[in-house]
Amino acid sequence: MEFAHEWILEGFPATRVLNIVSVQRSTYYHRLSHTSVKQVKTGGRPIPGYSRTKKGKKVTDTKIKEYLLALIEGEEAVYGYRKLTKSLKKIYQLIINKKKVYRLCKELDILMPQREKKQKHPRKLARNREVTAPNQLWQLDIKYGYVLSSRRYFFLASANDVYDRTIVGHYRGTVCEAKHITKMLQKAVMKRGLHIPDESDTDTPKLIIRTDNGPQFCSNHFRAFCAEQMKVEHERIPPKSPNLNAYIESFHSVLERECYQPNEFITFEHAYKVVDDYIRFYNEKRFHGSLKDDSPHEYYEKWKNNQLKPLKLTM
Template sequence: MLDIASVKRNTYYYRLSHSSVKRVSTGGRPIPGYSRTKKGKKVKDAKIKEYLLVLIEGEEAVYGYRKLTKSLQKVYQLNINKKKVYRLCKELDILMPQREKKQKYPRKLARNREVTAPNQLWQLDIKYGYVLSSRRYFFLASAIDVFDRTIVGHYRGTVCEAKHITKMLQKAMMKRNIHIPDENDTPKLIIRTDNGPQFCSNHFRAFCAEQMKIEHERILPKSPNLNAYIESFHSVLERECYQRNEFITFEHAYIVVDDYITFYNEERYHGSLRDASPHEYYEKWQNNQVEPLKLTM
């Protein structure tokens, strides 16, 4: 008979003495079928379901399972967690419908663009550096001009919020003589970023769209190739700066990073720029001494 019922011989007597215990159909530990009050008294799940039905008939009708959990704990003094309340609500079919997640800052997707001059497309990203003495990381936010490879601006600090990045960009735009376009003009400068929280914030949106009248576009997740130039710079920075220096303090790290970016902009040869530095190539372009490169990015 045990073989026909698919019951193991060594569990037969246990099942007889625990016949009221329910089990999860997919395995795992058995569901006890009750919870306890703060005084240790058992309350069966059927009774808890009655409590839930009473709660949703009153002002708690607007609550989801998380707030219903708090109500059970406070009103009925139950020791119960939100996972069990979720299961009971699901069995009663009283779960609140999930709200649609609305994106505060609609994303404008990056697309292939032809870059023929400076200040048409800047790529922006954040990299981390490590300080030995405090065993903490610092942030480095850098913006690169895709055309001439110049790091037009960078920010480094122990915190990196949208306000720090927008301040850095504003200084970079002033240095490059980029003026706010008139209402009838189309935005000339495009800032391309990933989907980091700083770039999805309302502050960053207001800075780009309202304050500076520049276009901001974001790449798709897991597509760093669309931000290839700034990713390449951070790779070079890691190899030629971070790995060759041990940062003792934050001040030491900032000095080393600033010096390297100066070297990168003014002295480091770039094969893609015909063995010129970014500043040298930018000056030659201004003086019409080089044939402009056409990049699709």
């Protein structure tokens, strides 16, 4: 009976143990409530006070603490409780879990201090800005499209200038990594005739690229591209705040309604051609209500020729 009770305390199913020792459940629980093996109600099952090796030998918690102290006096001193658990399993052949090792380490006061979680690249949050001309703020985002024949999605990464609404660059493909987006942005910067400011050029304001917190935009590659290669400022919007990227979100909504929904993309090549043609139409011909029914290209040309009244946008 006591043998069965010990195994049940270690976590083995009571029904299975009692069947093995041929003890009725009612007998066991009656004895449990009327004998010295009665459990003390502490809100959970009592701590056994030992673990077993793979060969079934009992090892007391006191002995395990000695093992832990011996480990941290050697090369394992750099280990936290998770790796100490692996060491106990490998070196001493113990059957033990990390929760128990954590408890024993805490009792010995040998827990490693927890490291502070740091973002790889601290996010520069988007804030309200005044935009008074093109090439001051570009918004960038990624949208998906669906190809029927392969039943797969493709990516469309688009960047638009919030002042004249031009889609200054776009990339489409079956994969979308940071390197694809930075190559697209590099072409857009060249097409717009922007120069990379040097350290002595403090008068020219930096182009700001605003994105969400997608993995492409949090990568080392994208950070290096913006900060070191192109000398542009990258800011990311807080989670669940698409209104701070409203212009590119608006374009993707129009794209969905006027390009994706009326077309069934048969192949990737077909999808890419339709998307390319639509973005060309959007930039060069499509009337835009907020641009006084000019196309983005026409509005941009009017700005370059000083044919527009000064305008301030706040976003």
